[in-house]
Amino acid sequence: PGIACAYVTDTRPTETILDLVQGVELLVCEATYAHDDEEGDAARHGHMTLRQACAMASEAAVRNLWLTHFSGRIGDPLDHLERARTLFRRAEIGQPGLGARLSFGQGYARLDPSVEMPDE
Numbered sequence: 001p002g003i004a005c006a007y008v009t010d011t012r013p014t015e016t017i018l019d020l021v022q023g024v025e026l027l028v029c030e031a032t033y034a035h036d037d038e039e040g041d042a043a044r045h046g047h048m049t050l051r052q053a054c055a056m057a058s059e060a061a062v063r064n065l066w067l068t069h070f071s072g073r074i075g076d077p078l079d080h081l082e083r084a085r086t087l088f089r090r091a092e093i094g095q096p097g098l099g100a101r102l103s104f105g106q107g108y109a110r111l112d113p114s115v116e117m118p119d120e
Contacts (some may be wrong), residue, residue, distance in 0.1 A: 003102060004023070004024040005027075006020060006021040007028045010046060011030070012046055012048060013055075017056070022062075023061050024062050025064060027056075027057050031049065031080075032048060032049075033047060035050075055087070065092070066094045067084055067091060067092070077095070
């Protein structure tokens, strides 16, 4: 057994992506548009909304979701963390220095649930 991670950006949610990310330990996924009413813009420009990214993570049974690739017009992405976690409990907002520790032991690999941030 090992550990699988996936990085998905600059795309719409698709069945192919859903199949590829099935059960990964960590999905790093775009959430270019934070608000549901921007779904039309997301579709026109080939991106996802925060809700779509969280729904894909849930449907694919991923363990951890890091949201990234936000539009500059949404303001501070961290303002959307609470909402993201109501949609997918193990969501994080990607930001400089976000990291995790890979743990190997007892015949399996896992992503340590703690998130480490550098001192500012």
